[in-house]
Amino acid sequence: MDERPAPRREPGTGPEQGLRELKKQRTRRAIAAAALRLFAERGYEETTIADIAAAAEVSPRTFFGYFPSKEDVVFAEVDDRLAEVAERLRGTPGESPLETIRRGVVDVLEAIVGEHGEYGSVRTGLVLEHPGLQARALRRLTAAQEAVENLLRELCPGMDEIDAVxxxxxxxxGMRAVIVHCRRHGHGPASMRTALDRATRVVENGLASVETLVRP
Structure with missing residues (x-):
């Protein structure tokens, strides 16, 4: 009988870790979905964190384990998508920087279109109505642009600073403006995809004028 000890597993790895992460993601999404539903039914100001926690079948303490405040739960989807941008926007051999950006942006936008369905317009309405949420949205938008700037500099060494910005x-x-427009006017997923396809072409045509972006 082979009595050699089993290979040592590093802490925080393996199937158990994967299941824990999956459970965390599901809990986070359940809290966000419950919050958006309550905001739509009762109003943003009238909904408390205790209400959200009860609707998601978690404790208020668990809520704070995922979101620092009620304001932050509004942006759960946006934050998740920004994290996906960081993971997906990596260049591949033979691919131009412009193609890399398009691939990542299309994947992320597809996820946004399908996420939370009817509550996408609720989120947009909340941000448009509440100055505090507008400020948080602006910070996230700024962070997203800075992330793309950094990626462009990584993909295009020596790229002019103004070109990158x-x-x-x-x-x-451009993409954010189209998403807000579609959600404000009640476009469904199919209509949003069509609009975003058009917006992607407009953006690509503009970026194609930057020589460093179209070279492999």
């Missing part, structure tokens, strides 16, 4: 602003700002 302007390109990031066009990509992030």
């Amino acid at each position: 302007a390109s990031a602003g066009v990509a992030v700002g």
